[in-house]
Amino acid sequence: MATKGFETDEERDRLGRETLAITQEQLLEYMEVKNCGSPCESCGHENWTIPEVNGEPSLLTMSTVRGPAAENWFFWMVCNQCGNTRLNSAGHVWYYLKHKDEPHE
DSSP states (O other), X not given: OOOOOOSSHHHHHHHHHHHHTOOHHHHHHHHHHTTTTOOOTTTOOOOEEOOEETTEEOEEEEEETTEEEEEEEEEEEEETXXXXXXXXXXXXXHHXXXXXXXXXX
């Protein structure tokens, strides 16, 4: 798997702004296309909630022990039955939305 660093602070800031601009509708589209609403691994139920803040999908950030200054962003969803939580890489969502209309070989 390839890793991607940022060439410039401006690139990092732009990608951050674009990720923060992802709407609930765009996230739901991604989750449908990628089948993210599959049954809960813990209880088998299929009823999920995507937490929102001011009508936008909530984002979590996590750092890594190997690079505490590097943040990883995630959209998250919670099983309404048991509370199991899934994380979806915000970078994958951003990449899908950025490239979904490009021709595929």
